[in-house]
Amino acid sequence: MSRFTPLDQNHIEPHMCSLDLRLYILGQLPFFKNLSKDQILEINKKFVDRGYLSGDMIYAEGSAAERLYVMADGSVKLIQTSPQGKEVLLDVLTTGDFFGGLFPTSNDIYRESAYAQTPVCVISIENSEFRKILQNYPQVALSVMDIISERLRDSQSFIRLISTATAEQRVAYTLVKLSEKLGEKSDVGLLIQLPLSREDIANMSALTTETVSRIISKFQKQTLIKTGRKWVAIRNVEGLKNILSQFMP
Amino acid sequence: MSRFTPLDQNHIEPHMCSLDLRLYILGQLPFFKNLSKDQILEINKKFVDRGYLSGDMIYAEGSAAERLYVMADGSVKLIQTSPQGKEVLLDVLTTGDFFGGLFPTSNDIYRESAYAQTPVCVISIENSEFRKILQNYPQVALSVMDIISERLRDSQSFIRLISTATAEQRVAYTLVKLSEKLGEKSDVGLLIQLPLSREDIANMSALTTETVSRIISKFQKQTLIKTGRKWVAIRNVEGLKNILSQFMP
DNA sequence: GTAATTAATTGATCTATATCATGGATAGGA
């Protein structure tokens, strides 16, 4: 029996990708938000849903990028692997995020692999169908553009981070970002709602697990965080941000 | 007198941002390519042009992001600076590239500074005007989206690079990328048409100038490149790519 | 409930690259 984890465990079952959930998710997407109920219903027809179990691969780096995915429930990791086997965790996605192919030509390939990190339900649409939607609803294309350009800027901030920051700053940054995205108040602090190992943090921060472990231990001693096996909660966000302040304006 | 530089020196004068050049540049832009002559003329009215001298700042990180810029001639560096003064060279832009604000709200800020690296001519448009164009011409929005998503993927590849690659691999990558974008055949090899110091390469590769200098010397001894003050030419692209092959699929 | 597996900690050592320091080379102005 689980001795202790503060994480929510009641994740959705694959079959729970109900029509209602699908419509709800689609309607909540920032780029579909301004569409009418009927338009959403129409768009929904082009989507298919599917559940995955924890650890399942949703698509593989290098394979043909044919579909765009939208998270309905659970969490998904986007990972690039180098030939020597080193992994870079590009992003963690949760409800409402989209990922996968967004490409002009159908003969493009995925640049990363996507793995279910918990049981997940995703809905997906064929690339060409999604482009039709973008053409038919110009404001949708604009919203998608905005989201991608925001991601580009995040990505560039991250480049600055790993170009100039110390290991401690990188871990602090990773934890602050994750808590902003996935943090939920709990009795152990601002809990990052995600099974998150030291290795995951290492792959997100461009460090080794050992280094992350040492830093996490230190942060815990400083009562900045509280942590256990595969979970982290933030006790003192300001303290972590303080570590970052030297290079984040 | 210049003793030796293989770089083209006859750069455009600021006043040479003629109407003809402007129309030509606008017409060549990948996202305006499919528009009619009349449409281009109409769009052109919203653009203003301006010349800058080498070293001039075009906009500053942190200031209000009000304009979108398009390169007409010359080259521009996009730089992020950390509070400690460390610089990260995000990109080098040349004719036809766009940069600056592409943002949904007018109260957003630039995330990087833009400097003229040579004498340049840029044309620019107010953010809100550009968004009107995107709304009026849906296929333009789609093209812009594609370009940004390509940049995002490049940026993610780069994150993998600096997360996992050695200093030598980073420099090789930087040189290969630059030569693909700016390389011109010359009698010293595939010359990168850009005044490119060791420091620039260092800031693009997340390394120090000293480390870059050592690696550049080594590459030169291996006759992979030929280099001088502020210029680099590639003699053996395959050799450089070979250095990369261990982590670039 | 016990064994087997996986995750995390912690210590000892190593190494790639940064940092510090100096001299030489090149460019461009007077």
Added chain:
DNA sequence: TCCTATCCATGATATAGATCAATTAATTAC
């Protein structure tokens, strides 16, 4: 053609974080 800025090369040293290695703790399997 000299003078002075930069730019570049290279040696010596320091160090952050990786790597190697061993131990402990938490989970899952039986």
